[in-house]
Amino acid sequence: SQQGEEDPQALSIQEGENATMNCSYKTSINNLQWYRQNSGRGLVHLILIRSNEREKHSGRLRVTLDTSKKSSSLLITASRAADTASYFCATDAEVQGAQKLVFGQGTRLTINP
Amino acid sequence: DGGITQSPKYLFRKEGQNVTLSCEQNLNHDAMYWYRQDPGQGLRLIYYSQIVNDFQKGDIAEGYSVSREKKESFPLTVTSAQKNPTAFYLCASSIIWVRGSVPDTGELFFGEGSRLTVL
Numbered sequence: 001s002q003q004g005e006e007d008p009q010a011l012s013i014q015e016g017e018n019a020t021m022n023c024s025y026k027t028s029i030n031n032l033q034w035y036r037q038n039s040g041r042g043l044v045h046l047i048l049i050r051s052n053e054r055e056k057h058s059g060r061l062r063v064t065l066d067t068s069k070k071s072s073s074l075l076i077t078a079s080r081a082a083d084t085a086s087y088f089c090a091t092d093a094e095v096q097g098a099q100k101l102v103f104g105q106g107t108r109l110t111i112n113p
Numbered sequence: 114d115g116g117i118t119q120s121p122k123y124l125f126r127k128e129g130q131n132v133t134l135s136c137e138q139n140l141n142h143d144a145m146y147w148y149r150q151d152p153g154q155g156l157r158l159i160y161y162s163q164i165v166n167d168f169q170k171g172d173i174a175e176g177y178s179v180s181r182e183k184k185e186s187f188p189l190t191v192t193s194a195q196k197n198p199t200a201f202y203l204c205a206s207s208i209i210w211v212r213g214s215v216p217d218t219g220e221l222f223f224g225e226g227s228r229l230t231v232l
Contacts, residue, residue, distance in 0.1 A: 030217045042119075042203055042223035043156075088155060092218040098169060101207075101218045103148075103156040 004032075004089045004104035012110040019076040021107040023089030024069075030092045032065055033101070034074050037086045046074075046087075079111045115140050119204050119224035126191070126198070126231050134189045134227045136204035144209050145187035146221065149173060150201045159202075162187055163209060191229060202227045 007022045023032070031050045035043040047063045049056045049072070056063045062075040076083055086106045095102060117138040126132045138145065144163045148156040158171030162181040176195025181187055187206075191198045205221040 033220060035221075040201075040226070040228075042225045043205075043221070044223070045220040048220055090221075099218060100158060100161075100171070101146075101221065102158070105155040108153075 004091045004102060006087070006089055006104045006107045008107060009105065010108045010110070012112060013079060015079060015081055015111050015113050017079055019079050019083070019109055019111075021074045021087050021089075021109070023072045023074070023104055025072075025089075025091045025093070026070065027091075027093050027095070029067075030099075032063075032072050033090045033092070034061075034063060034072075035088045035090060035103075037088065037106070039085075043088065076109075081111050081113050083109060084111045085109060117204060117206055117222050117224040119202075119227050121227060122225065124227060124229045126229060128231060129193045131190055131192050132229065134191070134202055134204075134229070136187045136189065136224060138185055138187075138206040138222070140206055140222060141184070142206035142208055142222070143184070144207045144218070145181070146205045146207070147171075147177070147179065147187070147189045148203045148205065150203060150226075156203060159189065198229055199231045200229060202229060 004025045033048045034046040037043045049063050049065045060077045065072045086108050088103050088106045090101045090103045092101050120135045146161040147159040150156050157173050159177050160179040162168035168181050178190045203226050204224045207221045208219045
């Protein structure tokens with residue numbers, strides 16, 4: 001079963017608006033990570049938030065984590081056309097007796113100029 | 114520059130052939146991973162290795178094999194037993210922290226991927 005699931009699957013907004021993506025997961029985690037993938041490229045790490053943290057910032061990115069609801073959100077403020085990409089959450093958790101980083105299906109973000 | 118290199122970027126294979134995808138890192142990371150990505154989908158773990166000469170199956174290991182003879186290298190062989198091998202393959206590496214008795218996966222550094230097409 002999928003550990004992390006992103007919502008929405010696709011998001012299209014105007015340049016300058018804020019973009020919010022959500023991630024839900026099922027089991028206890030050590031940390032949760034967000035990645036970005038441009039079309040046909042490898043993934044690039046954005047932010048890691050640990051299970052004992054509630055919020056983290058990096059430039060225009062803000063990540064929140066609610067372990068009681070098993071959910072996280074990624075907010076991109078003042079979006080730019082260059083932010084167009086797919087965004088994935090990944091949860092570091094014990095799955096079937098082994099520590100694994102499990103990725104969600106991703107949110108495809110399109111920023112319209 | 115430090116990083117992770119995958120080759121080839123594009124690969125075509127005839128049915129029944131084995132192919133090997135290369136992954137090399139100079140980040141001195143202990144852990145290395147292979148993921149498969151299908152169009153519009155997330156990443157699924159094929160194999161991972163946390164130490165030289167040791168590796169574990171991921172969620173979709175059938176039809177694949179790996180080796181970890183050197184810390185910096187983790188090649189993936191897609192065998193003829195893999196029924197639907199056409200996909201985008203991503204290699205990654207990371208450090209592993211151990212806090213108390215709990216290993217903690219750090220950020221993954223990814224290669225640029227290898228796109229395999231079966232003709």
